[in-house]
Amino acid sequence: MLPRVVGAAVFRAGLLLAGVASAAVGLKGFLLPNGFIDGGVTGIALLASQLTHISLSLLIVVINVPFVLLGYRQLGGPFAARTLAAILALAGAVAVVSVPPLTHDKLLIAVFGGFFLGAGSGLAMRGGGVLDGTEILAVYLTRKLPASIGDIVLIINVIIFGVAAWLLSVETALYSVLAYLAAAKTVDFVLVGIEEYIGLTVISFHSPEIRRFITERLHRGATVYEVTQGYGSHGAQYLKVEAIFTVITRLEIMTLTDEINKIDPRAFIVQHSVNDIKGGLIKKRALH
Numbered sequence: 001m002l003p004r005v006v007g008a009a010v011f012r013a014g015l016l017l018a019g020v021a022s023a024a025v026g027l028k029g030f031l032l033p034n035g036f037i038d039g040g041v042t043g044i045a046l047l048a049s050q051l052t053h054i055s056l057s058l059l060i061v062v063i064n065v066p067f068v069l070l071g072y073r074q075l076g077g078p079f080a081a082r083t084l085a086a087i088l089a090l091a092g093a094v095a096v097v098s099v100p101p102l103t104h105d106k107l108l109i110a111v112f113g114g115f116f117l118g119a120g121s122g123l124a125m126r127g128g129g130v131l132d133g134t135e136i137l138a139v140y141l142t143r144k145l146p147a148s149i150g151d152i153v154l155i156i157n158v159i160i161f162g163v164a165a166w167l168l169s170v171e172t173a174l175y176s177v178l179a180y181l182a183a184a185k186t187v188d189f190v191l192v193g194i195e196e197y198i199g200l201t202v203i204s205f206h207s208p209e210i211r212r213f214i215t216e217r218l219h220r221g222a223t224v225y226e227v228t229q230g231y232g233s234h235g236a237q238y239l240k241v242e243a244i245f246t247v248i249t250r251l252e253i254m255t256l257t258d259e260i261n262k263i264d265p266r267a268f269i270v271q272h273s274v275n276d277i278k279g280g281l282i283k284k285r286a287l288h
Contacts, residue, residue, distance in 0.1 A: 015127030016086045023120025023131055024093035030113030031179065032056070032094075033101040035172060037164055038117055039157035039180040040134035041067065047164055057095040061087060067133020070140055082129035083136075090120075090131055110175045114182025121183065122190025197274040199247050202260060203227065204267035207242035213259050214246050222246045247274055 027046075031038065037046040045059040064087045072080035103109060124131045138152040145152070157180060165173035202210055207224065214222045223245045228238055248256060253271070260267050 012082070012127040015123050016082060016129055017089065019120040019123030019127060019131060020086055020089045020093055022116050022123060023090055024097055025099055026113045026116030026120060027094055028097060028099035029102045030109045030116065034106065034109050035168070036110060036113060036179055037176045038114070038183060039160055040132040042117070042132050043157070043160045043176070047160065047167070051167060055095070057091040060091045060094065064133045067136045071133070071136040074136065074140055079128060082127065086124050086129045086131055106175055110178040111182050114179035115186050118183030118186025119190055122187040125187070125191060197247050198250055198253050199245065199272050199274045200253070200256065201270045202244045202267055203241055204264045205241055206264040206267070207244055209263045210260055211244055214244070214256065218248065218252055218256065220246050220248055
């Protein structure tokens, strides 16, 4: 048991360090030399550093401290400790590591600066921490306000880029928005991966044939449960019927739906994206 715990801790530490290294390359090699910023707390630190000439490393730590404390209250001590360690490591890397400017093309700077910064954030999240306290604040505010995490993060970043356009230049703000979008998509890619999974529920009176196709042809797991029909195209029909739930890749979705249409054209099918899975027949690493 102990070796497994130690191994998991070492793996998480490795992810955090890899995230710090990637984010440092994005900042030192792309964004900093060209005066671009990012969204979130990192963007605030970059903007404040440009305007006040205070050390970026110091600002990264100081601005993130309240969010680390908030993370301690909301998500617990281990999360806060990993986050603080990652932020201190990033601040140290920004202060010590020297990365020569890798390109002078503004479009490449925005795209690849965002890519490395997003990869760093995503790896840190997989390691059980964060490099930016914005989402911690967003999680807290969703409990106080009628808004989603995405809405709050968007509002914060709109304010940051608006201030950047006013104090720096519109062009710098627009390139910074591009860097932020590249970072956001990279975070999604690191967390979700290249294999997007789809959860699919099928309600049909021919569920045995559909279940056999899923398990014997696609070699996927299936959960079967009995449901009662409510109101349909023929009015109220309180009939017992089986529902099948399975998780498949997006590459398999057309194969399965085509087969379902052959077996039962009247089958009711519901699809939705699956952000994280653990266990069963799916071979995918969980986010935490």
